[in-house]
Amino acid sequence: MKYYVESYGCTMNFGEGDELSERMDSLGYLRASSADEADIVILNTCTVVETTEKRMIKRMNELKAAGKEVIVTGCMAKAQPSRVMIRLPDSLIIPPEEYDGFYDKVAEKYGCGTPINVVESSTTAIIPIAQGCRGNCTYCITRFARGALRSYPPEQIKQRFDKLVDRGVKEILITAQDTGCYGMDIGTDLGELIRLLLTKEGDYMIRIGMMNPNNLRPVLASVMDAFRDDRVYKFLHIPVQSGSDAVLDRMRRHYTAEDFFSLVADIRSYYPDLSIATDIIAGFPAETEEDHAKSVELIRKLRADTVNITRFSPRPGTVAFKMPQLNGRFLKERSQELTEVKNETESDVNSALVGKVFDALVSEQSADGSVIARTRNYRPIAIKETIPLGTFIRAEVTGSSATYLVGKRARSIQTNGSYRLNRLGDITVL
Numbered sequence: 001m002k003y004y005v006e007s008y009g010c011t012m013n014f015g016e017g018d019e020l021s022e023r024m025d026s027l028g029y030l031r032a033s034s035a036d037e038a039d040i041v042i043l044n045t046c047t048v049v050e051t052t053e054k055r056m057i058k059r060m061n062e063l064k065a066a067g068k069e070v071i072v073t074g075c076m077a078k079a080q081p082s083r084v085m086i087r088l089p090d091s092l093i094i095p096p097e098e099y100d101g102f103y104d105k106v107a108e109k110y111g112c113g114t115p116i117n118v119v120e121s122s123t124t125a126i127i128p129i130a131q132g133c134r135g136n137c138t139y140c141i142t143r144f145a146r147g148a149l150r151s152y153p154p155e156q157i158k159q160r161f162d163k164l165v166d167r168g169v170k171e172i173l174i175t176a177q178d179t180g181c182y183g184m185d186i187g188t189d190l191g192e193l194i195r196l197l198l199t200k201e202g203d204y205m206i207r208i209g210m211m212n213p214n215n216l217r218p219v220l221a222s223v224m225d226a227f228r229d230d231r232v233y234k235f236l237h238i239p240v241q242s243g244s245d246a247v248l249d250r251m252r253r254h255y256t257a258e259d260f261f262s263l264v265a266d267i268r269s270y271y272p273d274l275s276i277a278t279d280i281i282a283g284f285p286a287e288t289e290e291d292h293a294k295s296v297e298l299i300r301k302l303r304a305d306t307v308n309i310t311r312f313s314p315r316p317g318t319v320a321f322k323m324p325q326l327n328g329r330f331l332k333e334r335s336q337e338l339t340e341v342k343n344e345t346e347s348d349v350n351s352a353l354v355g356k357v358f359d360a361l362v363s364e365q366s367a368d369g370s371v372i373a374r375t376r377n378y379r380p381i382a383i384k385e386t387i388p389l390g391t392f393i394r395a396e397v398t399g400s401s402a403t404y405l406v407g408k409r410a411r412s413i414q415t416n417g418s419y420r421l422n423r424l425g426d427i428t429v430l
Helices: 011-026 050-065 081-087 096-110 142-146 154-167 190-197 213-226 245-251 257-270 289-302 328-351
Strands: 002-007 040-045 069-074 124-128 171-175 205-208 235-237 275-282 306-311 357-365 371-375 380-383 392-400 405-409 419-421 427-429
Touching: 002 011, 011 040, 011 069, 011 096, 011 124, 011 171, 040 050, 050 069, 050 081, 069 096, 096 142, 124 154, 154 171, 154 190, 171 190, 190 205, 190 213, 205 235, 213 257, 245 257, 257 289, 275 289, 275 328, 289 328, 306 328, 328 392, 357 380, 371 392, 380 392
Parallel strands: 002 040, 040 069, 124 171, 171 205, 235 275, 275 306, 380 405
Antiparallel strands: 357 371, 357 392, 371 380, 392 405, 419 427
């Protein structure tokens, strides 16, 4: 029988999807190149916002109509199993907390055969390092699906990391629902984990996943120490969600806008050009025009490399679901204004990099034939050249847009083998 894993949502979900693929291999099932070719489809679901939930339901109906055997995993398998059962009453439903039993459940229903050893030559891989989080945000349905923080043992993570590096993987994403709180339940921290992983020799880059401000703050010094290694992208995804303290309080985010800016200032004191990505929710319940204006001002003041704007989506079972909701017109208008300001700011930030040369890793192939090279602080440079994925290059920025840089492979620089990057990422020959 053939299987196909179809993952949606966050980076962690895709990482878990890769791990589920390996378990299907070990059960003797063959990988299909698409759901159409598969006998069994593992639908690795997301339900973070209503539009995504509707997409999942539509997909369940499509797979049922196609006569596929379906195994439902991911957040809907835990947070909304009844919605799954209505559409797929005969499917296996395996929530994240039961992934340890995935092998036995699949074997019991579908049987097993001779394990298949699949060795993929992938450039990028994802390692989930924990389940759950320590938060109680009033809008979040994911915490119902993932539960309280449960960090995976460092030795287990290190074993998988080493295996991926030995396979030739060049870019490894370390992620969780809130990566910053890793280890707080088992007596360690994220910085310690990164330093452990870096004991593996090789040419690779580590990218650290999203972390909330209040959980990054206690381990900041440890994490910044680990970032001294050039094999760690100087990049942090720190979702602020609002520039208004009143809204942050209703969200139960456990920090203020001033706390967030203080954290950013400390980060930039360590690494002035470290790239920062953040998230903002537009139109949270009872958000006033003044609250919204504070989020607009935050974007301008922060000058982040990336700001992800999401319209508030009330999720069943959350505290925010029962709060007075804003008219959809306000959500649309505020989302549009935030997007315009963030595009304007990001365009300005990126335009200042035109003409500079960076070390970069070619990690993605674009549909138009370009490759995407990531600088040491994870800025994407689109290069219209044929360069093998996994290649470390020097790239010159020749243009920019709001969301990415445009460049070319820089001319060869004759050196004695030594160079360094200054704080803006420029190469200085030694």
